Amino acid sequence: MNCLIRNNAAFNFLNFPDFNLSYYLYLIMMPQHLRLLSVFPVLIFIFISCNTTKHSKSKRLPGTWQATPIVIDGKNTDWPAPYPFYDDKAMLGYSVSNDKENLYITVETGDLATQLKILRNGLTVWIDRKGGKDEQVAINFPIPTDQPKNRQGNEKNKPPRTNSQPGQGSGQDRQRLELEDKVRAALGEVKDYSLQGFKACNFEFSLLEKDTCGIIVRIDMDKDNELVWEAVIPFKSFYFKTGITRVDKGKPLSICIETTGSEKPAGQQGGGGNRSGGMRPSMGYGGMGMGMHMGGGGRRGYNDHPAQNNIMEPLYKSTKTWKKFGIGWQE
Numbered sequence: 001m002n003c004l005i006r007n008n009a010a011f012n013f014l015n016f017p018d019f020n021l022s023y024y025l026y027l028i029m030m031p032q033h034l035r036l037l038s039v040f041p042v043l044i045f046i047f048i049s050c051n052t053t054k055h056s057k058s059k060r061l062p063g064t065w066q067a068t069p070i071v072i073d074g075k076n077t078d079w080p081a082p083y084p085f086y087d088d089k090a091m092l093g094y095s096v097s098n099d100k101e102n103l104y105i106t107v108e109t110g111d112l113a114t115q116l117k118i119l120r121n122g123l124t125v126w127i128d129r130k131g132g133k134d135e136q137v138a139i140n141f142p143i144p145t146d147q148p149k150n151r152q153g154n155e156k157n158k159p160p161r162t163n164s165q166p167g168q169g170s171g172q173d174r175q176r177l178e179l180e181d182k183v184r185a186a187l188g189e190v191k192d193y194s195l196q197g198f199k200a201c202n203f204e205f206s207l208l209e210k211d212t213c214g215i216i217v218r219i220d221m222d223k224d225n226e227l228v229w230e231a232v233i234p235f236k237s238f239y240f241k242t243g244i245t246r247v248d249k250g251k252p253l254s255i256c257i258e259t260t261g262s263e264k265p266a267g268q269q270g271g272g273g274n275r276s277g278g279m280r281p282s283m284g285y286g287g288m289g290m291g292m293h294m295g296g297g298g299r300r301g302y303n304d305h306p307a308q309n310n311i312m313e314p315l316y317k318s319t320k321t322w323k324k325f326g327i328g329w330q331e
Contacts, residue, residue: 059251060249060250060251061250061251061326062250062325062326063098063249063250063253063325063327063328064095064097064325064328065097065098065099065329065330066097066098066102066104066328067099069099069102069232070104070230070232072217072230072231073220073230074218074219074220074228074229074230075220075230076106076108076222079095083095083108085323087321089319090257090319090320090321091109091111091114092107092108092109092114092319092321093108093109094106094107094108094257094321094323096255096323096325097328098235098244098327098328100244101235101236101242102232102233102234102235103127103232103233103235103253104231104232104233105125105230105231105233106228106229106230107123107125107228107229107257108226108227108229109226109227110224110225110227111314112179112180112183112311113179113311113313113314113315114259114314114315115183115227116179116182116315117259117262117315117317118219118229118259119142119186119187119189119190120144120145120186121144121259121260122140122141122143122144122260123140123229123257123258124138124139124141125138125139125141125231125255125256125257125258126254126255126256126258127233127238127253127254127255128254128255128256129238129239129240129253130252131251131253131254131324132254133256133322135256136196137196137197137198137238138195139193139194139215139217139231139233140193140194141192141193141194141231142192142219143192143193144260145186145189175312180225183227190207190219191206191207192204192205192206192207193205193207193217195211195213197238198213198238199213199237199238200212200213200237201213201215213233213234213236214232214234214236215232215233215234216231216232217229217230217231218230218231244327244329245329246329246331248327248329249327249328250326250327250329251326251327252324253324253326253327254323254325255322255323256320256321256322256323257321258318258319258320259318259319259320260318261315261316261318261319262315263316264316
């Protein structure tokens with residue numbers, strides 16, 4: 001009924017007279033086949049209009065217009081606080097916005113075990129330009145470290161913290177301090193990223209290089225000990241056209257943030273490690289990575305600390321978060 005009311009203008013468009021008594025008598029006196037022919041075009045017009053409106057509304061989603069370009073530097077100062085989206089299972093907060101030329105994505109986590117998982121095992125952000133769950137286009141960053149034996153050896157040779165250090169108390173406090181050391185060390189080893197499924201830049205790159213697609217990624221720790229991941233992706237590198245216009249407003253776009261958990265040490269219960277039935281995410285080299293998740297923010301408005309006593313538990317959990325957005329637009 002609402003659609004019929006909205007399309008009342010169709011009658012005027014087709015030059016129908018006002019529906020009064022004389023017109024009613026006119027229809028009664030008209031032969032039946034002519035009456036059907038006179039009404040049929042109007043019904044077809046309304047039917048098409050209603051279905052088009054319904055279909056259009058089902059496709060349009062709210063989006064976030066980025067009025068000022070984001071500086072990709074591994075800091076969250078250009079983003080809303082707290083981030084508007086949060087996955088409590090993955091322990092990550094995230095945000096997505098766009099301007100006419102670029103898509104901006106950020107993820108952050110304040111959980112130490114999740115930070116270590118990202119820095120050691122990598123992180124992949126998938127982008128589906130149709131708003132589905134197609135895992136074809138992805139940024140793999142960081143790329144997983146591939147020498148765990150050397151890493152363990154380096155950590156073993158590192159002098160342990162002593163009880164005289166500030167904040168050293170319970171076993172969990174010591175574990176937290178050790179985690180902080182591991183996170184700082186792993187952050188210093190982040191040097192490369194890889195791209196897959198893009199139009200012309202599906203290779204592994206150093207952070208010091210500039211890829212041919214114009215994609216920029218950075219990761220860093222902020223003043224509140226949040227690990228912040230940022231990327232700017234030009235639409236021309238993956239979308240149907242080089243830039244966004246008014247007609248693209250609200251069109252669906254999906255992203256997926258995926259992490260891969262480490263294998264649990266022998267003797268510990270519970271699952272972890274790589275997701276079942278698939279390749280290891282973020283392997284790099286020519287876009288052969290599969291995908292990983294990132295952890296969420298903590299001190300900017302989230303509760304990142306696991307409920308269980310084992311603060312290492314998030315390190316062993318593989319997570320995957322899909323979110324559908326609309327493309328933002330502003331005149």
